[in-house]
Amino acid sequence: MLLVPVLLGISIVIFALIRVAPGGPARAVFGPTAPPEQIERFNRQYGLDQPVPIQYAIWLRGILSGDLGTSLVNQLPVAALILPKILPTALLTLMAMLVSVPLGVGAGVLAAIRRGRLTDTLSRLGFLFGLSMPSFWLGIILLVVVAVNLRLLPAGGYVPLEKDPIGCLRSMVLPTLTLAVPIAAVLSRVVRTAMLEAIGEEYVRTARSKGLPERIVITRHMLRNVALPTVTTIGLQVGYLLGGAALIETVFTIPGLGRGLVDAVTNRDYAMVQAITLIIAVLTVLTALVVDLLYVYLDPRIRLR
Amino acid sequence: MTAPASVARGGASRFGAIGRLPLSFILPVAFLAVLVFAAVFAGTIAPYDPLAQNPPIRLQPPSAAHIMGTDEFGRDIYSRVIYGARTSIVVGVAAVFFSSIIGSAIGLLAGYVGGARDETAMRLMDVVIAFPAMVLAIALIAAAGAGLQNVIVVIAIVQLPVFARLARSSVLAEASQDYVTAARVLGVRPVGIVVRHLLPNSIAPSVTMVGLLLADAILIESALSFLGLGVLPPTPTWGNILSSGREYILIGGWWFTVFPGFAIFLTVLSINLLADFSRDRLDPTHRTATQLG
Numbered sequence: 001m002l003l004v005p006v007l008l009g010i011s012i013v014i015f016a017l018i019r020v021a022p023g024g025p026a027r028a029v030f031g032p033t034a035p036p037e038q039i040e041r042f043n044r045q046y047g048l049d050q051p052v053p054i055q056y057a058i059w060l061r062g063i064l065s066g067d068l069g070t071s072l073v074n075q076l077p078v079a080a081l082i083l084p085k086i087l088p089t090a091l092l093t094l095m096a097m098l099v100s101v102p103l104g105v106g107a108g109v110l111a112a113i114r115r116g117r118l119t120d121t122l123s124r125l126g127f128l129f130g131l132s133m134p135s136f137w138l139g140i141i142l143l144v145v146v147a148v149n150l151r152l153l154p155a156g157g158y159v160p161l162e163k164d165p166i167g168c169l170r171s172m173v174l175p176t177l178t179l180a181v182p183i184a185a186v187l188s189r190v191v192r193t194a195m196l197e198a199i200g201e202e203y204v205r206t207a208r209s210k211g212l213p214e215r216i217v218i219t220r221h222m223l224r225n226v227a228l229p230t231v232t233t234i235g236l237q238v239g240y241l242l243g244g245a246a247l248i249e250t251v252f253t254i255p256g257l258g259r260g261l262v263d264a265v266t267n268r269d270y271a272m273v274q275a276i277t278l279i280i281a282v283l284t285v286l287t288a289l290v291v292d293l294l295y296v297y298l299d300p301r302i303r304l305r
Numbered sequence: 306m307t308a309p310a311s312v313a314r315g316g317a318s319r320f321g322a323i324g325r326l327p328l329s330f331i332l333p334v335a336f337l338a339v340l341v342f343a344a345v346f347a348g349t350i351a352p353y354d355p356l357a358q359n360p361p362i363r364l365q366p367p368s369a370a371h372i373m374g375t376d377e378f379g380r381d382i383y384s385r386v387i388y389g390a391r392t393s394i395v396v397g398v399a400a401v402f403f404s405s406i407i408g409s410a411i412g413l414l415a416g417y418v419g420g421a422r423d424e425t426a427m428r429l430m431d432v433v434i435a436f437p438a439m440v441l442a443i444a445l446i447a448a449a450g451a452g453l454q455n456v457i458v459v460i461a462i463v464q465l466p467v468f469a470r471l472a473r474s475s476v477l478a479e480a481s482q483d484y485v486t487a488a489r490v491l492g493v494r495p496v497g498i499v500v501r502h503l504l505p506n507s508i509a510p511s512v513t514m515v516g517l518l519l520a521d522a523i524l525i526e527s528a529l530s531f532l533g534l535g536v537l538p539p540t541p542t543w544g545n546i547l548s549s550g551r552e553y554i555l556i557g558g559w560w561f562t563v564f565p566g567f568a569i570f571l572t573v574l575s576i577n578l579l580a581d582f583s584r585d586r587l588d589p590t591h592r593t594a595t596q597l598g
Contacts, residue, residue, distance in 0.1 A: 009432030017448045128581070132574035134524055136531050137547065137566035144554055144562075155555070243439025247528055251551075261440065262532050265447040277444040281436050288435075 003289060010281045011063070015056050017277070018270040046070075063278070069271035078275045082260065085276075088158050089256035092248065093241040095172055096179035097234070104184035105230060108191025113218070115196065123188055130185025135244055139178040139251035146174060156252040175252045179244050183237045190233045191226050198225040227298050235291030239284040330582050333575030340572060344391040351384035355541050364553065367560055374560035376549060382561050385541035386568050392542040393572065396453065397522040400460035401515055407461070408468025409511065413499050415469070416476030427473070430466035438463045442525055446534045453536050456529055460522045467518060471511055479506050516580030520573045527569050543569045 026042040027034070043049045047058055062069065068078040111123035147155035153174055159167040198204055199222070207217045246258030253259070257276050264272035343350050353371075359379035367374045373382040415426040433441070445459040479485060480503070488498050529535030530544025538545050543565040550561035 005428055006431050006435050009428065010435055013432060013436075014444070017444055128574060128577055132520070132570055132577050134527055134531075134566065134569045134573070136528060137562070137569065140547070140551065140554060140562055141566070144559065148555055239437030239440075243437035246439060246443060247532065250532060261443055262534070265443055265534055268447075270447065273444060273447045277436070277440060280440050284437055285435050 003285065006285055007282065010285070011060060011278070012056070014274050014278050014281070015059055017274065019052065046072075068275040068278075071269055072271055073267050073269045078271050081272065082257070082275055082279070085255060085257045085260045086279075087161060088254050089242070089245050089249070089258060091161065091168075091172060092175055092179060092245055092254065092256060093238070095176040096183065096241055099176055100180035100183035100187060100237075101230075101234065103180065104187025105191050105226070107184065107188035109195055109218070109223070109226070111188065111192045112195030112199070120192075123192065127185045127189050130181045133181065135178055135182060136247040136251050138181060139175065139248055142174050142178060143251065156254075158252075158254045158256075171252075171254075175248045175254060178251070179241060179248050182244070183240065186237065187230065187233055190229050194226040194229045195222055198222040201225070228295070231291055231294050231298060235287050238287040242280045242283065327582075329578050333578040336571060336575045337579075340390050340575075341394065343387050344394045347387045347391050351381075351387045353381035353384040355380060355384045355388040356539050357381075364558055366558075373564045374558075376546070376561050377553065382546065382564060385546055386543065386565055388541045389543040389546060389565060389568065390572075392453070392536055392540065393523050393526060393569075396457055396460065396526040396536070397519050399457045400464065400522045400526075401519045403457070403461040404464035404518070405468050405511060405515055408465040409472040409504075411465070412469035412472030412474075413476050413503055416473035417480060417495060417499050417503060423473075426469070430469050433462065434466040438521075438525065439528065442529060443532070443534060446529065451529075451534050451537050453540070456526055456535050459529075460525050463525070464518050464522065467514060468511065471514060475506060476503050479503050513580050513584045516576055516583065520576040520580070523569065523573055523576070 026039040026048065030038055030042070040049075047055055050058070059069070066079060068082065070076070071078055071081055107123045107126060111120045114120055143155055147153050154167075154171045157171060159171045161168045204217060204221055207221050208214075212220075242258070244258075245256060246262055248254070249256045249259035250262055257280065261273065261276040261280075263269075264276060357380060359375070361379065362371075362375050363377055363379040365371060365375045365379075371381050371383065373386060376382055376385070411426055411430075415423040436444070442459050442463050445462060446455065449455040449459065476499075485498060485502055488502055493501070526535055527542065527544035527547070530542040531548045533545070533548060535544055536542045538549070546565040547562055547569075550558060550565075554562050
């Protein structure tokens with residue numbers, strides 16, 4: 001994937017988004033019966049009366065200098081509104097990653113080692129359930145059972161990390177679990193397949209015939225083989241995490257980027273929609289780039305080529 | 306199972322006798338059959354009008370008269386879940402229908418024509434796929450507005466690159482085959498070659514993908530409706546029934562969250578099980594891999 005053309009393409013798509021809104025953003029904000037003067041003033045204020053290529057150039061120049069525009073709802077700079085939303089979403093996605101990777105890799109390795117036995121079947125069932133469960137539904141059920149009925153954890157809401165780190169972590173447990181389940185499910189499948197491929201390889205047979213204990217064969221030889229597809233999958237799931245955050249943050253009322261995006265769409269705050277979509281898309285593309293770079297580190301064969 | 310031996314043997318040659326089909330095939334087929342039947346004949350099956358409000362019996366837990374309870378307007382949730390099946394199936398099937406047809410057409414033509422036009426089409430698909438599906442869907446809804454038709458179009462756009470890439474890769478694999486060269490030498494026009502030779506050969510890999518993306522489309526629709534950005538009330542969808550139930554679940558109104566949630570879960574699970582099954586059966590390479598593994 002070529003980075004620059006894709007990033008440019010992303011910026012054009014996001015720029016085009018609000019131009020295709022029926023009647024333009026002004027009509028969407030003020031409604032179909034708004035007086036023409038009000039529409040005109042709005043368009044002049046946001047530069048919407050300029051030719052489209054010039055609008056794009058101005059918009060892009062603004063973004064590159066950190067100016068994400070002005071909120072159409074409360075006239076505040078979008079960048080300032082978005083900044084506090086980044087930490088909750090970053091926490092949520094990172095924690096979900098930290099939970100799902102050991103869970104998925106563990107389940108996949110166990111399933112491969114105990115292929116065809118009960119553990120394998122259970123892991124397959126877990127995979128299908130995790131993949132088919134709507135995450136927002138799982139979130140609501142967890143919320144009701146664990147938070148409302150058992151009163152073990154807070155029922156949604158976000159405690160700022162800088163104010164109360166422990167309270168913050170407690171408030172993130174359920175959202176993290178909810179977001180981690182489908183990722184762990186997908187990972188377990190990928191890891192299982194990669195492990196089964198490794199079992200058939202010559203070097204594993206060699207290691208075994210050298211008399212190495214099975215534990216060493218698995219950890220030293222097979223798990224290395226599993227690293228590559230695992231990293232690829234994790235890279236692909238980052239987009240899913242950021243998209244899923246919109247749902248999970250809504251269920252657990254966390255003031256993050258995802259919830260911000262949904263609110264912005266509901267309020268027809270196009271500048272916010274553009275800015276948050278842009279941030280998420282750029283993050284996703286950059287993750288793909290990091291994964292490509294990790295390949296070189298994980299697989300010496302790529303370096304040699 | 307007392308099926309005639311000839312039938313059993315005939316079936317066994319390719320798919321195995323019906324009696325030997327695993328439960329993981331029979332159960333999802335049965336569930337989806339019931340679901341499609343309920344969606345088609347919703348008007349006859351649903352005991353109540355899904356839109357009929359009846360305030361005196363609002364927020365009632367499941368009972369003999371209302372087996373899934375009633376919602377905040379006294380509407381029968383069982384009837385709404387049945388009509389919701391209709392919405393989910395219509396959106397899922399229509400979205401995957403459009404994305405598979407248009408996406409495959411893009412992929413087939415791009416792969417066959419090659420050059421700058423191929424490059425442009427595929428870079429465009431790269432851009433679409435660079436967005437997380439859910440985020441792109443939400444952003445497109447922001448531009449187009451919520452509603453049934455827009456949800457279908459939005460999901461179709463999000464899924465477009467998958468089919469385009471799949472069709473293109475099978476074209477690239479087939480285009481160098483001798484029979485394609487022969488057809489070209491005989492003077493068959495490019496469109497003729499694509500339709501008559503490349504299309505049939507690219508369908509097999511798309512079948513499993515159709516299943517997986519159908520499951521995905523249903524999940525996206527329910528998620529959008531849950532967020533209030535999908536199919537709008539009062540039209541019942543599983544997602545928006547769940548969404549309205551959110552406000553009441555904290556005060557004990559579990560029924561309008563649990564039942565539509567199960568409907569989504571079982572439907573998506575059934576489709577995933579069938580996609581898994583068809584991949585095992587249709588793809589010989591995968592079958593060997595699982596049997597060896």
